[in-house]
Amino acid sequence: MSDGTPLQSPTKRITVRAGKLTVAATGCIPRGGGGGGGAVARELAGRGVHLADIHLIEAGEDPNELVVRFLFEGSDVDQAKNAIVDWALATGYARVWFRDELCDLTDALPPTGRVSVSCPTCSAHWAENDLEFWEAVREHGGFPTTCPACGGTLPQWTVHGSDSVGSSRARPDLEMPRSTVATMMSDRARPRGARPTVEGNG
Numbered sequence: 133m134s135d136g137t138p139l140q141s142p143t144k145r146i147t148v149r150a151g152k153l154t155v156a157a158t159g160c161i162p163r164g165g166g167g168g169g170g171a172v173a174r175e176l177a178g179r180g181v182h183l184a185d186i187h188l189i190e191a192g193e194d195p196n197e198l199v200v201r202f203l204f205e206g207s208d209v210d211q212a213k214n215a216i217v218d219w220a221l222a223t224g225y226a227r228v229w230f231r232d233e234l235c236d237l238t239d240a241l242p243p244t245g246r247v248s249v250s251c252p253t254c255s256a257h258w259a260e261n262d263l264e265f266w267e268a269v270r271e272h273g274g275f276p277t278t279c280p281a282c283g284g285t286l287p288q289w290t291v292h293g294s295d296s297v298g299s300s301r302a303r304p305d306l307e308m309p310r311s312t313v314a315t316m317m318s319d320r321a322r323p324r325g326a327r328p329t330v331e332g333n334g
């Protein structure tokens with residue numbers, strides 16, 4: 133990809149708030165981050181909330197690349213960039229293009245181990261720690277975004293890694309229905325292509 137390559141319509145909107153990502157399809161989201169010619173995105177950025185559109189690169193030999201365009205880039209956008217790069221590595225992307233920076237993750241080791249998320253709507257606490265789930269995440273290009281219990285939107289999951297397995301938790305873990313995982317495998321958010329090898333975690 134070069135700067136001269138025209139981008140297709142953004143496929144997802146990423147919201148980064150306090151280091152946490154939420155990914156939503158852009159179909160029902162107005163362009164520009166809620167209107168106001170970017171004023172809303174600027175207002176949110178002033179409060180540490182960053183909005184970005186992501187474009188998937190579908191052509192070429194390395195299709196698993198993301199182009200990230202912040203709707204407004206304030207001086208503190210670096211934390212949001214880091215959160216997006218960490219997420220991209222966990223979910224199987226090889227490169228992340230920002231307006232002024234390319235992060236090549238080709239040789240980076242993607243995380244494995246325990247991941248979890250709490251549903252902000254019904255409070256169900258979902259956790260996973262197996263190879264099948266990680267494969268589905270990297271095939272799909274993202275963690276599950278819908279709570280199987282209430283249907284509400286889930287933020288992207290927190291990666292705890294293998295260190296926290298068996299740690300005490302205030303709420304019992306729930307496991308995603310395997311049918312949800314199977315659906316992720318068949319419903320790709322990104323085009324087919326080489327994806328990072330998933331290391332076994334025992």
Ligand SMILES: [Zn+2]
Pocket residue numbers: 251252253254255256279280281282283284
């Ligand atoms: Zn829920």
